[in-house]
Amino acid sequence: MPPKVKFQKEEIIEAAVNITRERGINAVTAREAGARLGVSSRPLFTYFDTVDELKKEVYFYAKSLYQEYVKNGLKAEIPFLGVGQNYIRFAKEEKELYKYLFLTAPDGIKGSAIDGLKLSQDLVRESLMHIYHMDGDTADKYFRDLWLVAYSIATLIVTGECPYTDEEISALFTEFSVSICKAYKEIPGLSDGNFDKETVFRELVKK
Numbered sequence: 001m002p003p004k005v006k007f008q009k010e011e012i013i014e015a016a017v018n019i020t021r022e023r024g025i026n027a028v029t030a031r032e033a034g035a036r037l038g039v040s041s042r043p044l045f046t047y048f049d050t051v052d053e054l055k056k057e058v059y060f061y062a063k064s065l066y067q068e069y070v071k072n073g074l075k076a077e078i079p080f081l082g083v084g085q086n087y088i089r090f091a092k093e094e095k096e097l098y099k100y101l102f103l104t105a106p107d108g109i110k111g112s113a114i115d116g117l118k119l120s121q122d123l124v125r126e127s128l129m130h131i132y133h134m135d136g137d138t139a140d141k142y143f144r145d146l147w148l149v150a151y152s153i154a155t156l157i158v159t160g161e162c163p164y165t166d167e168e169i170s171a172l173f174t175e176f177s178v179s180i181c182k183a184y185k186e187i188p189g190l191s192d193g194n195f196d197k198e199t200v201f202r203e204l205v206k207k
Contacts, residue, residue, distance in 0.1 A: 009047040011037065013057045017097075020058050025100045028055055062097040066090055070120055079127040080143060083120050084150050084173060091154035098158050102151070117147050138184055138191040145180050149173065 015036040016028045030041035030051055048054045069086040076082025091098045102113045121143050128139035153169055156162035164172065189195035 012044055012047060012054065013061060016054050016058050017061050020096050020100060021094070022096075024096050025055060025058065025104065028058065030054075058097075059100060062094070062101040065094065065097065066101060066116070067119070070123055074123060074127075078131065080124040080131075080146075081173070081177075083124050084146060087120070087147075087150050088154055088157070088169065091157045095158045098154065103155070103158070113151065117144065117151075120147060132181060134184070141191050142180055142184055146173070146176060149176050 012033055015033045019028050019032055019036060028051065030044045033044050034041040044054065069090040070083055073082035073086035102116055121140055124143060125136060125139050128134055128143060129136060134142060153162065184191050187195055187200055
């Protein structure tokens with residue numbers, strides 16, 4: 001009879017997640033996971049054929065954790081703003097998991113950054129339509145534009161290149177939010193790209 005496996009699958013995944021948090025996804029190996037649990041690498045291969053399979057479990061864990069941040073953001077007085085704030089908080093508090101989820105997805109999982117946009121977009125669309133009196137298409141494009149700002153700031157944060165304080169980041173979000181909302185409201189056809197670009201720019205530079 002083979003010896004009883006000491007550790008469960010969830011414990012091995014937890015070990016891999018903690019290694020990722022501390023040293024990044026590339027530090028996850030069978031040997032490192034085993035060492036974290038105080039055993040050899042053999043228990044890992046009871047549940048996973050390869051280390052890449054374990055790394056994908058770390059990816060799914062990161063995705064689930066990110067969804068919890070989004071749900072917390074939706075509880076804010078202004079849901080879409082709460083989502084943006086929690087997106088940045090996730091980047092600050094879980095830098096390595098953020099990198100793995102949005103910057104370096106595992107093989108076989110593509111478009112993780114865009115998946116993150118679509119997930120958040122679907123969750124906040126209704127509140128944007130209600131609060132800002134937008135149709136669904138305009139609300140989606142408004143959120144897309146703000147999410148691109150959030151993605152840029154979060155990337156600066158996780159790469160250690162962000163020069164902005166929390167207050168400055170909040171001010172940036174406000175500036176972009178007001179500017180984009182005003183543009184979609186006041187320039188007919190902007191949300192679907194069907195507007196007179198030359199006339200709009202000519203009028204803007206006169207002011």
